[in-house]
Amino acid sequence: MPIHAQNECLIFRRGHPIGSRIKDFNALSPAYEGVTVSRCLMVKDRDSQAWNKMNSMEAHNEIRRANTAMWNSNQQNVVTLLRNWCKMSDEVDERTIHSIIGYIDVNAFEIKTNEIE
Numbered sequence: 001m002p003i004h005a006q007n008e009c010l011i012f013r014r015g016h017p018i019g020s021r022i023k024d025f026n027a028l029s030p031a032y033e034g035v036t037v038s039r040c041l042m043v044k045d046r047d048s049q050a051w052n053k054m055n056s057m058e059a060h061n062e063i064r065r066a067n068t069a070m071w072n073s074n075q076q077n078v079v080t081l082l083r084n085w086c087k088m089s090d091e092v093d094e095r096t097i098h099s100i101i102g103y104i105d106v107n108a109f110e111i112k113t114n115e116i117e
Helices: 008-012 030-046 048-055 061-065 068-085 094-107
Strands: none
Touching: 030 048, 030 068, 030 094, 048 094, 061 068, 061 094, 068 094
16 A cells, blocks of 8 residues: 555545646646645654644744745645645644744755755
């Protein structure tokens, strides 16, 4: 069984088909932006110790909110996707989703392969 079937598919198959949001399957799509966040949300029910550790990280929501374009993009592509399309509005609030996005954004290590010689 593919790993996604036990993870984000459990969330994405609840609501509207995600494929209907994707126009070109050979191109990047905002519909994919919710995958990592959905996996993080699943940690809450699967591993409370890991969930508590993740929530101890810094999200810098106030600082990130100042970047209105990015905040609004995350609101539309991730928060709305999960809460409305995937019908999670009763399970998770906007602040939690934005915080998870912040944990990823603030604490991730980016590898820039174009700069490697």
